[in-house]
Amino acid sequence: MLTLTLPVETALHRVSAAAKLAGIAGLGVILGLTADPVLLAAVFAGLWLAYLPLGPVEAARLPRRLWLLWPFVLVIGGWHLVRGTPEAGLVVILRMLTMFGAATLMLLTTRFDALLAAFSSLLRPLERLGLPVNRIALALAMAVRFIPVLTQRASDLAEAWRARSARKARHRLLVPLAIAALDEADHAAEALRARSALV
Protein backbone atom coordinates (compact mmCIF):
# COMPACT_ATOMS: atom_id res chain seq x y z
CA MET A 1 0.00 0.00 0.00
CA LEU A 2 2.84 2.36 0.75
CA THR A 3 5.01 1.13 -2.05
CA LEU A 4 3.00 1.87 -5.14
CA THR A 5 6.07 2.62 -7.21
CA LEU A 6 5.87 0.84 -10.54
CA PRO A 7 8.88 -1.27 -11.44
CA VAL A 8 8.80 -0.27 -15.10
CA GLU A 9 10.69 2.90 -16.00
CA THR A 10 8.76 5.57 -17.84
CA ALA A 11 9.52 9.14 -18.79
CA LEU A 12 7.67 10.26 -15.66
CA HIS A 13 10.03 8.23 -13.47
CA ARG A 14 12.85 10.38 -14.71
CA VAL A 15 11.24 13.67 -13.68
CA SER A 16 12.83 14.73 -10.41
CA ALA A 17 10.88 14.16 -7.20
CA ALA A 18 11.19 17.83 -6.29
CA ALA A 19 9.63 18.82 -9.61
CA LYS A 20 6.74 16.44 -9.02
CA LEU A 21 6.13 17.72 -5.50
CA ALA A 22 6.20 21.28 -6.78
CA GLY A 23 3.92 20.21 -9.61
CA ILE A 24 1.36 18.78 -7.19
CA ALA A 25 1.40 21.92 -5.09
CA GLY A 26 1.12 24.04 -8.23
CA LEU A 27 -1.78 21.97 -9.51
CA GLY A 28 -3.44 22.43 -6.13
CA VAL A 29 -3.20 26.19 -6.47
CA ILE A 30 -4.36 26.20 -10.10
CA LEU A 31 -7.44 24.12 -9.36
CA GLY A 32 -8.36 26.61 -6.66
CA LEU A 33 -8.23 29.49 -9.11
CA THR A 34 -11.04 28.24 -11.29
CA ALA A 35 -14.54 27.07 -10.49
CA ASP A 36 -15.45 26.33 -14.08
CA PRO A 37 -16.52 22.69 -14.32
CA VAL A 38 -15.66 22.50 -18.02
CA LEU A 39 -12.13 23.71 -17.39
CA LEU A 40 -11.75 21.37 -14.42
CA ALA A 41 -13.05 18.46 -16.49
CA ALA A 42 -10.44 19.31 -19.11
CA VAL A 43 -7.68 19.22 -16.49
CA PHE A 44 -9.00 15.89 -15.26
CA ALA A 45 -8.94 14.51 -18.80
CA GLY A 46 -5.40 15.83 -19.17
CA LEU A 47 -4.41 13.94 -16.02
CA TRP A 48 -5.75 10.75 -17.56
CA LEU A 49 -3.55 11.38 -20.59
CA ALA A 50 -0.59 11.65 -18.23
CA TYR A 51 -1.34 8.09 -17.11
CA LEU A 52 -1.06 6.75 -20.66
CA PRO A 53 2.75 6.50 -20.69
CA LEU A 54 2.45 4.09 -17.75
CA GLY A 55 0.85 1.64 -20.14
CA PRO A 56 -2.74 0.67 -20.88
CA VAL A 57 -3.07 -1.48 -17.76
CA GLU A 58 -2.21 1.33 -15.38
CA ALA A 59 -4.30 3.86 -17.33
CA ALA A 60 -7.27 1.52 -17.15
CA ARG A 61 -6.69 1.06 -13.44
CA LEU A 62 -7.18 4.75 -12.70
CA PRO A 63 -11.00 4.53 -12.49
CA ARG A 64 -10.60 1.64 -10.04
CA ARG A 65 -8.28 3.71 -7.89
CA LEU A 66 -10.68 6.65 -8.02
CA TRP A 67 -13.53 4.33 -7.12
CA LEU A 68 -12.02 4.23 -3.63
CA LEU A 69 -13.41 7.71 -3.15
CA TRP A 70 -17.03 6.81 -3.94
CA PRO A 71 -18.33 7.49 -0.41
CA PHE A 72 -17.03 11.05 -0.59
CA VAL A 73 -18.40 11.52 -4.11
CA LEU A 74 -21.75 10.22 -2.91
CA VAL A 75 -21.91 12.48 0.13
CA ILE A 76 -20.70 15.62 -1.63
CA GLY A 77 -22.71 14.96 -4.80
CA GLY A 78 -25.85 14.01 -2.92
CA TRP A 79 -25.58 17.03 -0.71
CA HIS A 80 -25.27 19.46 -3.58
CA LEU A 81 -28.06 17.75 -5.53
CA VAL A 82 -30.38 18.13 -2.57
CA ARG A 83 -29.46 21.78 -2.27
CA GLY A 84 -29.96 22.30 -5.99
CA THR A 85 -26.33 23.26 -6.65
CA PRO A 86 -25.13 20.37 -8.83
CA GLU A 87 -22.53 22.53 -10.56
CA ALA A 88 -20.82 23.45 -7.27
CA GLY A 89 -20.87 19.76 -6.33
CA LEU A 90 -19.29 18.82 -9.63
CA VAL A 91 -16.50 21.36 -9.04
CA VAL A 92 -15.65 19.90 -5.62
CA ILE A 93 -15.73 16.34 -6.97
CA LEU A 94 -13.60 17.13 -10.02
CA ARG A 95 -10.98 18.88 -7.90
CA MET A 96 -10.91 15.98 -5.46
CA LEU A 97 -10.57 13.31 -8.16
CA THR A 98 -7.94 15.27 -10.07
CA MET A 99 -5.78 15.89 -7.02
CA PHE A 100 -6.13 12.28 -5.93
CA GLY A 101 -5.19 11.04 -9.39
CA ALA A 102 -2.22 13.40 -9.54
CA ALA A 103 -0.89 12.40 -6.11
CA THR A 104 -1.29 8.73 -7.04
CA LEU A 105 0.57 9.34 -10.28
CA MET A 106 3.39 10.88 -8.26
CA LEU A 107 3.54 7.84 -5.97
CA LEU A 108 3.41 5.45 -8.93
CA THR A 109 6.41 7.05 -10.58
CA THR A 110 8.53 8.18 -7.62
CA ARG A 111 10.21 6.23 -4.86
CA PHE A 112 9.21 7.37 -1.42
CA ASP A 113 12.79 7.95 -0.27
CA ALA A 114 13.31 10.24 -3.27
CA LEU A 115 10.14 12.14 -2.37
CA LEU A 116 11.32 12.45 1.19
CA ALA A 117 14.74 13.70 0.10
CA ALA A 118 13.06 16.25 -2.17
CA PHE A 119 10.76 17.31 0.64
CA SER A 120 13.77 17.85 2.93
CA SER A 121 15.59 19.87 0.32
CA LEU A 122 12.49 22.04 -0.15
CA LEU A 123 12.43 22.63 3.62
CA ARG A 124 16.20 23.19 3.81
CA PRO A 125 16.03 27.03 3.54
CA LEU A 126 13.90 27.04 6.70
CA GLU A 127 16.75 25.43 8.60
CA ARG A 128 18.13 28.91 9.27
CA LEU A 129 14.92 29.78 11.05
CA GLY A 130 15.56 26.88 13.41
CA LEU A 131 13.54 24.18 11.65
CA PRO A 132 15.25 20.83 12.42
CA VAL A 133 14.97 19.53 8.86
CA ASN A 134 17.07 16.40 9.38
CA ARG A 135 15.01 15.33 12.34
CA ILE A 136 11.78 15.96 10.46
CA ALA A 137 13.03 13.75 7.61
CA LEU A 138 14.09 11.10 10.12
CA ALA A 139 10.67 11.13 11.81
CA LEU A 140 8.87 10.84 8.46
CA ALA A 141 11.05 7.91 7.35
CA MET A 142 10.61 6.15 10.69
CA ALA A 143 6.84 6.64 10.54
CA VAL A 144 6.80 4.99 7.11
CA ARG A 145 8.97 2.15 8.43
CA PHE A 146 6.57 1.49 11.32
CA ILE A 147 3.22 1.78 9.50
CA PRO A 148 3.51 -1.78 8.10
CA VAL A 149 4.87 -3.00 11.45
CA LEU A 150 1.86 -1.68 13.35
CA THR A 151 -0.54 -2.81 10.63
CA GLN A 152 0.87 -6.31 10.94
CA ARG A 153 0.59 -6.03 14.71
CA ALA A 154 -3.07 -5.04 14.43
CA SER A 155 -3.87 -8.02 12.24
CA ASP A 156 -1.89 -10.38 14.50
CA LEU A 157 -3.84 -9.08 17.47
CA ALA A 158 -7.14 -9.51 15.64
CA GLU A 159 -6.10 -13.06 14.75
CA ALA A 160 -5.07 -13.87 18.32
CA TRP A 161 -8.42 -12.52 19.41
CA ARG A 162 -10.37 -14.59 16.86
CA ALA A 163 -8.50 -17.73 17.91
CA ARG A 164 -9.94 -17.40 21.37
CA SER A 165 -13.22 -15.52 21.00
CA ALA A 166 -16.32 -15.66 18.85
CA ARG A 167 -16.85 -11.92 19.14
CA LYS A 168 -15.19 -9.30 16.97
CA ALA A 169 -12.11 -7.62 18.34
CA ARG A 170 -12.64 -4.03 17.13
CA HIS A 171 -12.16 -1.52 19.95
CA ARG A 172 -10.53 -4.16 22.12
CA LEU A 173 -7.51 -3.80 19.83
CA LEU A 174 -6.95 -0.18 20.77
CA VAL A 175 -5.05 -0.68 24.02
CA PRO A 176 -2.75 -3.47 22.78
CA LEU A 177 -2.10 -1.55 19.57
CA ALA A 178 -1.19 1.61 21.51
CA ILE A 179 1.03 -0.49 23.78
CA ALA A 180 2.70 -1.95 20.69
CA ALA A 181 3.38 1.57 19.40
CA LEU A 182 4.89 2.62 22.72
CA ASP A 183 7.08 -0.48 22.94
CA GLU A 184 8.24 -0.14 19.34
CA ALA A 185 9.10 3.47 20.15
CA ASP A 186 11.28 2.32 23.06
CA HIS A 187 13.15 -0.11 20.84
CA ALA A 188 13.49 2.44 18.07
CA ALA A 189 14.81 5.02 20.52
CA GLU A 190 17.48 2.58 21.60
CA ALA A 191 18.35 1.67 18.01
CA LEU A 192 18.56 5.36 17.20
CA ARG A 193 20.87 5.93 20.15
CA ALA A 194 23.06 3.00 19.11
CA ARG A 195 23.85 4.52 15.73
CA SER A 196 23.47 8.26 16.11
CA ALA A 197 24.60 11.16 18.21
CA LEU A 198 21.43 13.24 18.37
CA VAL A 199 21.52 15.83 21.09
Added chain:
Amino acid sequence: MERSLAHIALFAALISVLGFLPRIDMVAGVPITFQSFGVMLAGAVLGARKGALAVLVFIGLLALGLPLLSGGANLWSVLYTPRIGYVLGFPVAAYVTGWLTQRLTALPLTFAAGVAAVGGGMIVLYTIGIPVAAYMNDLTLAETAAGAVAFLPGDMIKAIATGLVTGQLARMRPGVVQSRA
Protein backbone atom coordinates in the same frame (compact mmCIF):
# COMPACT_ATOMS: atom_id res chain seq x y z
CA MET B 1 15.90 13.18 22.41
CA GLU B 2 15.91 9.79 20.67
CA ARG B 3 12.88 8.81 22.73
CA SER B 4 10.93 11.93 21.82
CA LEU B 5 11.68 11.47 18.15
CA ALA B 6 10.70 7.79 18.30
CA HIS B 7 7.44 8.59 20.08
CA ILE B 8 6.57 11.26 17.53
CA ALA B 9 7.27 8.89 14.61
CA LEU B 10 5.45 5.95 16.18
CA PHE B 11 2.35 7.97 17.00
CA ALA B 12 2.31 9.31 13.43
CA ALA B 13 2.36 5.66 12.33
CA LEU B 14 -0.34 4.76 14.87
CA ILE B 15 -2.64 7.54 13.63
CA SER B 16 -2.13 6.22 10.08
CA VAL B 17 -2.88 2.62 11.03
CA LEU B 18 -5.99 3.63 12.97
CA GLY B 19 -7.32 5.00 9.69
CA PHE B 20 -7.26 1.49 8.18
CA LEU B 21 -8.97 -0.28 11.06
CA PRO B 22 -12.44 -1.48 10.17
CA ARG B 23 -15.00 1.24 10.56
CA ILE B 24 -17.73 1.07 13.09
CA ASP B 25 -21.08 2.02 11.63
CA MET B 26 -22.97 4.27 13.94
CA VAL B 27 -26.67 4.28 14.60
CA ALA B 28 -27.25 7.25 12.34
CA GLY B 29 -25.45 5.50 9.49
CA VAL B 30 -22.41 7.75 9.84
CA PRO B 31 -19.28 5.63 9.53
CA ILE B 32 -16.54 6.52 11.96
CA THR B 33 -12.95 5.44 12.04
CA PHE B 34 -10.49 5.63 14.87
CA GLN B 35 -8.22 8.13 13.14
CA SER B 36 -9.30 11.18 15.11
CA PHE B 37 -9.09 9.03 18.24
CA GLY B 38 -5.42 8.61 17.36
CA VAL B 39 -5.07 12.39 17.21
CA MET B 40 -6.66 12.81 20.64
CA LEU B 41 -4.56 9.97 22.06
CA ALA B 42 -1.35 11.50 20.73
CA GLY B 43 -2.09 14.67 22.65
CA ALA B 44 -3.26 12.92 25.81
CA VAL B 45 -0.27 10.55 25.94
CA LEU B 46 2.61 12.55 24.48
CA GLY B 47 1.53 15.95 25.76
CA ALA B 48 0.83 19.14 23.82
CA ARG B 49 4.07 19.68 21.94
CA LYS B 50 5.02 16.14 20.99
CA GLY B 51 1.39 15.22 20.32
CA ALA B 52 1.06 18.08 17.85
CA LEU B 53 4.40 17.16 16.24
CA ALA B 54 3.25 13.56 15.77
CA VAL B 55 0.16 14.83 13.95
CA LEU B 56 2.30 17.18 11.84
CA VAL B 57 4.46 14.22 10.79
CA PHE B 58 1.25 12.39 9.82
CA ILE B 59 0.19 15.42 7.74
CA GLY B 60 3.67 15.49 6.19
CA LEU B 61 3.11 11.92 5.01
CA LEU B 62 -0.26 12.94 3.55
CA ALA B 63 1.44 15.84 1.76
CA LEU B 64 3.86 13.39 0.16
CA GLY B 65 0.79 11.75 -1.37
CA LEU B 66 0.46 8.70 0.87
CA PRO B 67 -3.20 7.63 1.04
CA LEU B 68 -3.33 7.49 4.82
CA LEU B 69 -6.42 9.54 5.61
CA SER B 70 -9.28 7.25 6.49
CA GLY B 71 -11.03 6.28 3.29
CA GLY B 72 -7.72 6.28 1.39
CA ALA B 73 -7.41 10.02 0.81
CA ASN B 74 -4.21 12.07 0.80
CA LEU B 75 -3.74 15.72 1.72
CA TRP B 76 -4.11 16.93 -1.87
CA SER B 77 -7.34 15.12 -2.55
CA VAL B 78 -9.08 16.74 0.43
CA LEU B 79 -7.66 20.17 -0.34
CA TYR B 80 -10.90 21.59 -1.73
CA THR B 81 -13.33 19.48 0.20
CA PRO B 82 -15.17 20.41 3.41
CA ARG B 83 -12.88 17.96 5.22
CA ILE B 84 -9.72 20.06 4.90
CA GLY B 85 -10.49 22.19 7.96
CA TYR B 86 -10.73 19.12 10.15
CA VAL B 87 -7.48 17.66 8.82
CA LEU B 88 -5.54 20.89 9.27
CA GLY B 89 -7.18 21.27 12.66
CA PHE B 90 -5.81 17.91 13.82
CA PRO B 91 -2.46 19.25 15.13
CA VAL B 92 -4.23 21.99 17.04
CA ALA B 93 -6.67 19.43 18.44
CA ALA B 94 -3.77 17.24 19.61
CA TYR B 95 -2.01 20.26 21.10
CA VAL B 96 -5.04 21.39 23.08
CA THR B 97 -5.85 17.84 24.19
CA GLY B 98 -2.31 17.51 25.53
CA TRP B 99 -2.32 20.98 27.05
CA LEU B 100 -5.56 20.28 28.91
CA THR B 101 -4.42 16.83 30.07
CA GLN B 102 -1.28 18.44 31.47
CA ARG B 103 -3.31 21.07 33.32
CA LEU B 104 -6.27 19.11 34.67
CA THR B 105 -4.05 17.57 37.33
CA ALA B 106 -6.77 17.74 39.94
CA LEU B 107 -8.70 15.06 38.05
CA PRO B 108 -7.73 11.39 37.78
CA LEU B 109 -5.86 10.80 34.51
CA THR B 110 -8.64 8.82 32.78
CA PHE B 111 -11.14 11.57 33.46
CA ALA B 112 -8.71 14.40 32.64
CA ALA B 113 -7.74 12.83 29.30
CA GLY B 114 -11.41 12.27 28.43
CA VAL B 115 -12.32 15.87 29.22
CA ALA B 116 -9.23 17.10 27.39
CA ALA B 117 -10.21 15.06 24.33
CA VAL B 118 -13.64 16.69 24.37
CA GLY B 119 -11.95 20.07 24.60
CA GLY B 120 -9.22 19.51 22.01
CA GLY B 121 -10.63 16.80 19.78
CA MET B 122 -14.19 18.11 19.67
CA ILE B 123 -14.64 21.75 20.72
CA VAL B 124 -11.41 23.06 19.21
CA LEU B 125 -11.58 20.78 16.17
CA TYR B 126 -15.16 21.82 15.43
CA THR B 127 -14.22 25.46 15.93
CA ILE B 128 -11.73 25.11 13.12
CA GLY B 129 -13.52 22.51 11.01
CA ILE B 130 -17.03 23.93 10.91
CA PRO B 131 -16.22 27.43 9.54
CA VAL B 132 -13.97 25.89 6.86
CA ALA B 133 -16.65 23.37 5.92
CA ALA B 134 -19.24 26.17 5.85
CA TYR B 135 -17.05 28.14 3.47
CA MET B 136 -16.37 25.12 1.25
CA ASN B 137 -20.04 24.15 1.14
CA ASP B 138 -21.17 27.76 0.78
CA LEU B 139 -23.42 27.39 3.80
CA THR B 140 -24.03 29.39 6.94
CA LEU B 141 -22.25 28.39 10.12
CA ALA B 142 -25.52 27.36 11.71
CA GLU B 143 -26.40 25.04 8.84
CA THR B 144 -22.95 23.46 8.89
CA ALA B 145 -23.00 23.07 12.66
CA ALA B 146 -26.37 21.34 12.38
CA GLY B 147 -24.81 18.92 9.90
CA ALA B 148 -21.87 18.27 12.19
CA VAL B 149 -24.27 17.02 14.88
CA ALA B 150 -24.15 13.67 13.07
CA PHE B 151 -20.52 13.30 14.23
CA LEU B 152 -21.22 14.08 17.86
CA PRO B 153 -22.00 10.56 19.10
CA GLY B 154 -18.98 9.03 17.36
CA ASP B 155 -16.62 11.74 18.56
CA MET B 156 -18.02 11.47 22.07
CA ILE B 157 -17.22 7.75 22.03
CA LYS B 158 -13.70 8.51 20.80
CA ALA B 159 -13.16 11.08 23.54
CA ILE B 160 -14.29 8.59 26.17
CA ALA B 161 -12.05 5.95 24.59
CA THR B 162 -9.14 8.41 24.74
CA GLY B 163 -9.68 8.77 28.49
CA LEU B 164 -9.99 5.03 29.08
CA VAL B 165 -7.04 4.05 26.88
CA THR B 166 -4.80 6.77 28.35
CA GLY B 167 -5.66 5.59 31.85
CA GLN B 168 -4.91 1.98 30.94
CA LEU B 169 -1.61 2.88 29.26
CA ALA B 170 -0.53 4.75 32.38
CA ARG B 171 -1.26 1.64 34.42
CA MET B 172 0.39 -0.85 32.04
CA ARG B 173 3.45 1.25 31.19
CA PRO B 174 4.09 3.51 34.16
CA GLY B 175 5.92 6.69 33.24
CA VAL B 176 4.89 6.53 29.62
CA VAL B 177 2.10 9.08 29.77
CA GLN B 178 4.25 12.13 29.32
CA SER B 179 1.48 14.65 29.64
CA ARG B 180 1.58 13.79 33.33
CA ALA B 181 5.27 13.04 33.74
Added chain:
Amino acid sequence: MADPSSGIEIAAASVVLGDRPVLTGLSLRLTERRIGILGRNGSGKTTLLRLIAGLIAPQTGTVRVDGFDPFADRRAALAGIGILFQNPDHQILFPTVEEELAFGLAQQGLSQSEALARANAALASEARAHWAKAPVTSLSQGQRHYLCLMAVLLMAPRTILLDEPLAGLDLPTQARLARRFAALPQRLVTITHDPASVGDCDRVIWLDAGRIAADGPPSRVIPLYTAEMARIGATDADADLAG
Protein backbone atom coordinates in the same frame (compact mmCIF):
# COMPACT_ATOMS: atom_id res chain seq x y z
CA MET C 1 40.96 10.49 25.17
CA ALA C 2 40.13 7.27 23.44
CA ASP C 3 42.75 4.67 24.13
CA PRO C 4 41.97 1.48 22.23
CA SER C 5 44.32 -0.56 24.38
CA SER C 6 42.45 0.09 27.62
CA GLY C 7 39.51 -2.06 26.53
CA ILE C 8 36.21 -2.27 28.34
CA GLU C 9 36.34 -1.35 32.02
CA ILE C 10 33.32 -1.85 34.23
CA ALA C 11 33.72 -0.91 37.87
CA ALA C 12 31.17 -1.92 40.52
CA ALA C 13 28.32 -1.28 38.08
CA SER C 14 24.72 -1.98 39.07
CA VAL C 15 21.68 -1.75 36.82
CA VAL C 16 18.10 -1.68 38.03
CA LEU C 17 15.36 -1.97 35.38
CA GLY C 18 11.90 -1.03 36.57
CA ASP C 19 12.34 -1.97 40.21
CA ARG C 20 14.31 -5.09 39.46
CA PRO C 21 18.06 -5.32 40.09
CA VAL C 22 19.36 -6.89 36.87
CA LEU C 23 23.12 -6.43 37.26
CA THR C 24 24.64 -6.19 40.72
CA GLY C 25 28.05 -4.77 41.57
CA LEU C 26 29.64 -5.97 38.36
CA SER C 27 33.36 -5.39 37.81
CA LEU C 28 35.09 -6.49 34.62
CA ARG C 29 38.12 -5.49 32.61
CA LEU C 30 37.93 -6.85 29.06
CA THR C 31 41.01 -6.43 26.88
CA GLU C 32 40.89 -9.68 24.90
CA ARG C 33 39.98 -9.72 21.21
CA ARG C 34 37.36 -12.43 21.42
CA ILE C 35 35.07 -12.52 24.41
CA GLY C 36 32.09 -14.82 24.86
CA ILE C 37 29.23 -14.30 27.29
CA LEU C 38 27.20 -17.31 28.38
CA GLY C 39 24.15 -17.42 30.56
CA ARG C 40 20.57 -18.55 30.86
CA ASN C 41 17.51 -16.63 29.73
CA GLY C 42 17.07 -13.56 31.86
CA SER C 43 20.55 -13.74 33.41
CA GLY C 44 21.33 -10.19 32.29
CA LYS C 45 23.44 -10.77 29.15
CA THR C 46 21.59 -8.30 26.96
CA THR C 47 21.54 -5.76 29.77
CA LEU C 48 25.32 -6.05 30.09
CA LEU C 49 25.72 -5.41 26.37
CA ARG C 50 23.39 -2.39 26.49
CA LEU C 51 25.46 -1.08 29.38
CA ILE C 52 28.73 -1.45 27.45
CA ALA C 53 27.16 0.12 24.36
CA GLY C 54 26.08 3.15 26.38
CA LEU C 55 22.39 2.62 25.68
CA ILE C 56 21.74 2.64 29.42
CA ALA C 57 23.72 4.15 32.28
CA PRO C 58 24.58 2.21 35.44
CA GLN C 59 22.76 3.29 38.60
CA THR C 60 26.02 2.96 40.48
CA GLY C 61 29.57 2.37 39.30
CA THR C 62 31.23 3.37 36.03
CA VAL C 63 31.67 2.06 32.49
CA ARG C 64 34.54 3.02 30.18
CA VAL C 65 35.21 1.76 26.68
CA ASP C 66 38.68 2.59 25.33
CA GLY C 67 38.77 5.31 27.93
CA PHE C 68 35.48 7.10 27.16
CA ASP C 69 32.08 6.95 28.86
CA PRO C 70 29.83 5.33 26.26
CA PHE C 71 26.63 6.72 27.77
CA ALA C 72 27.74 10.34 28.00
CA ASP C 73 30.01 10.60 24.97
CA ARG C 74 27.87 9.49 22.04
CA ARG C 75 30.23 10.92 19.42
CA ALA C 76 33.05 8.74 20.68
CA ALA C 77 30.66 5.79 20.98
CA LEU C 78 29.76 6.07 17.26
CA ALA C 79 33.32 5.26 16.24
CA GLY C 80 34.11 3.09 19.23
CA ILE C 81 31.23 0.63 19.63
CA GLY C 82 28.70 -1.09 17.44
CA ILE C 83 25.94 -3.32 18.73
CA LEU C 84 23.88 -5.97 16.96
CA PHE C 85 20.52 -6.28 18.70
CA GLN C 86 19.08 -9.65 19.61
CA ASN C 87 15.95 -8.84 17.60
CA PRO C 88 16.58 -7.26 14.17
CA ASP C 89 13.10 -5.76 14.12
CA HIS C 90 14.09 -3.64 17.10
CA GLN C 91 17.11 -2.33 15.27
CA ILE C 92 15.75 -1.37 11.85
CA LEU C 93 14.68 2.26 11.59
CA PHE C 94 14.14 2.84 7.88
CA PRO C 95 11.72 1.66 5.21
CA THR C 96 14.37 0.53 2.71
CA VAL C 97 17.63 -1.41 2.92
CA GLU C 98 19.95 1.26 1.57
CA GLU C 99 18.54 3.95 3.86
CA GLU C 100 19.05 1.63 6.82
CA LEU C 101 22.66 1.02 5.85
CA ALA C 102 23.40 4.65 5.05
CA PHE C 103 22.04 6.04 8.31
CA GLY C 104 24.94 5.16 10.60
CA LEU C 105 27.50 6.36 8.05
CA ALA C 106 25.70 9.69 7.72
CA GLN C 107 25.72 9.96 11.50
CA GLN C 108 29.46 9.38 11.44
CA GLY C 109 29.78 12.48 9.30
CA LEU C 110 29.50 11.28 5.69
CA SER C 111 27.18 13.22 3.40
CA GLN C 112 23.94 11.44 2.53
CA SER C 113 25.08 10.77 -1.04
CA GLU C 114 28.46 9.39 0.08
CA ALA C 115 26.72 7.27 2.68
CA LEU C 116 24.32 5.86 0.08
CA ALA C 117 27.21 5.15 -2.29
CA ARG C 118 29.11 3.28 0.43
CA ALA C 119 25.97 1.34 1.38
CA ASN C 120 25.43 0.30 -2.22
CA ALA C 121 29.06 -0.68 -2.63
CA ALA C 122 28.83 -2.83 0.49
CA LEU C 123 25.70 -4.53 -0.82
CA ALA C 124 27.39 -5.15 -4.16
CA SER C 125 30.43 -6.71 -2.49
CA GLU C 126 28.09 -9.13 -0.69
CA ALA C 127 26.34 -9.95 -3.97
CA ARG C 128 23.18 -8.33 -2.68
CA ALA C 129 23.02 -5.21 -4.85
CA HIS C 130 19.38 -6.01 -5.62
CA TRP C 131 18.50 -5.43 -1.96
CA ALA C 132 19.28 -1.71 -2.08
CA LYS C 133 15.84 -0.40 -2.90
CA ALA C 134 13.92 -3.28 -1.35
CA PRO C 135 11.52 -2.48 1.48
CA VAL C 136 12.87 -3.97 4.72
CA THR C 137 9.52 -5.68 5.24
CA SER C 138 10.19 -7.81 2.16
CA LEU C 139 13.21 -9.48 3.82
CA SER C 140 12.92 -12.65 5.89
CA GLN C 141 13.81 -12.61 9.57
CA GLY C 142 17.26 -14.05 8.86
CA GLN C 143 17.83 -11.58 6.05
CA ARG C 144 16.87 -8.70 8.33
CA HIS C 145 19.35 -10.01 10.89
CA TYR C 146 21.99 -9.99 8.18
CA LEU C 147 21.05 -6.45 7.18
CA CYS C 148 21.48 -5.26 10.78
CA LEU C 149 24.88 -6.90 10.93
CA MET C 150 25.95 -5.20 7.71
CA ALA C 151 24.77 -1.87 9.10
CA VAL C 152 26.99 -2.36 12.15
CA LEU C 153 30.04 -3.60 10.22
CA LEU C 154 29.77 -0.72 7.76
CA MET C 155 30.36 1.75 10.59
CA ALA C 156 33.61 -0.10 11.39
CA PRO C 157 33.55 0.39 15.17
CA ARG C 158 36.61 -0.73 17.20
CA THR C 159 34.48 -2.95 19.42
CA ILE C 160 31.50 -4.93 18.18
CA LEU C 161 28.88 -6.29 20.55
CA LEU C 162 26.87 -9.21 19.17
CA ASP C 163 23.68 -10.37 20.91
CA GLU C 164 23.05 -13.95 19.74
CA PRO C 165 24.26 -13.17 16.23
CA LEU C 166 23.56 -16.62 14.80
CA ALA C 167 20.13 -17.25 16.27
CA GLY C 168 17.46 -17.91 13.67
CA LEU C 169 19.86 -18.21 10.74
CA ASP C 170 20.09 -21.26 8.53
CA LEU C 171 23.18 -23.47 8.77
CA PRO C 172 25.07 -22.27 5.67
CA THR C 173 24.50 -18.67 6.73
CA GLN C 174 25.67 -19.50 10.25
CA ALA C 175 28.86 -21.05 8.93
CA ARG C 176 29.53 -18.14 6.59
CA LEU C 177 28.91 -15.59 9.33
CA ALA C 178 31.08 -17.44 11.83
CA ARG C 179 33.96 -17.31 9.33
CA ARG C 180 33.25 -13.66 8.75
CA PHE C 181 33.38 -12.92 12.48
CA ALA C 182 36.61 -14.87 12.86
CA ALA C 183 38.23 -12.70 10.19
CA LEU C 184 37.22 -9.36 11.73
CA PRO C 185 40.15 -7.41 13.18
CA GLN C 186 37.98 -5.77 15.84
CA ARG C 187 37.28 -6.73 19.41
CA LEU C 188 34.14 -8.87 19.52
CA VAL C 189 31.93 -9.50 22.53
CA THR C 190 29.45 -12.25 21.67
CA ILE C 191 26.43 -13.40 23.66
CA THR C 192 25.19 -16.94 23.22
CA HIS C 193 23.37 -19.80 24.90
CA ASP C 194 25.42 -22.26 23.00
CA PRO C 195 28.71 -23.16 24.76
CA ALA C 196 30.13 -24.77 21.62
CA SER C 197 30.18 -21.46 19.76
CA VAL C 198 32.49 -19.75 22.30
CA GLY C 199 35.15 -22.48 22.17
CA ASP C 200 37.48 -20.28 20.12
CA CYS C 201 37.17 -17.23 22.38
CA ASP C 202 40.11 -15.86 24.38
CA ARG C 203 37.86 -15.45 27.39
CA VAL C 204 34.41 -16.63 28.42
CA ILE C 205 32.20 -15.06 31.06
CA TRP C 206 29.29 -16.94 32.54
CA LEU C 207 26.63 -14.63 33.84
CA ASP C 208 24.04 -15.89 36.29
CA ALA C 209 21.30 -13.77 37.86
CA GLY C 210 23.20 -10.58 37.15
CA ARG C 211 26.49 -11.73 38.66
CA ILE C 212 29.57 -13.41 37.27
CA ALA C 213 29.39 -17.14 37.94
CA ALA C 214 32.65 -17.98 36.19
CA ASP C 215 35.23 -16.09 34.17
CA GLY C 216 38.26 -17.49 32.35
CA PRO C 217 39.47 -19.38 29.32
CA PRO C 218 36.84 -21.47 27.49
CA SER C 219 38.60 -24.70 28.51
CA ARG C 220 37.73 -23.94 32.14
CA VAL C 221 34.37 -22.10 31.93
CA ILE C 222 32.58 -24.20 29.32
CA PRO C 223 32.77 -27.53 31.24
CA LEU C 224 31.50 -25.82 34.40
CA TYR C 225 28.64 -24.23 32.48
CA THR C 226 27.61 -27.39 30.61
CA ALA C 227 27.65 -29.45 33.78
CA GLU C 228 25.46 -26.96 35.61
CA MET C 229 23.03 -26.65 32.68
CA ALA C 230 22.74 -30.43 32.49
CA ARG C 231 22.09 -30.58 36.24
CA ILE C 232 19.32 -27.95 36.05
CA GLY C 233 17.85 -29.52 32.92
CA ALA C 234 17.50 -32.84 34.72
CA THR C 235 15.21 -31.36 37.35
CA ASP C 236 11.57 -30.72 36.48
CA ALA C 237 10.74 -27.66 38.49
CA ASP C 238 12.66 -24.57 37.52
CA ALA C 239 12.60 -21.86 40.10
CA ASP C 240 15.04 -19.73 38.12
CA LEU C 241 12.72 -18.93 35.24
CA ALA C 242 10.34 -17.06 37.52
CA GLY C 243 10.15 -13.63 35.87
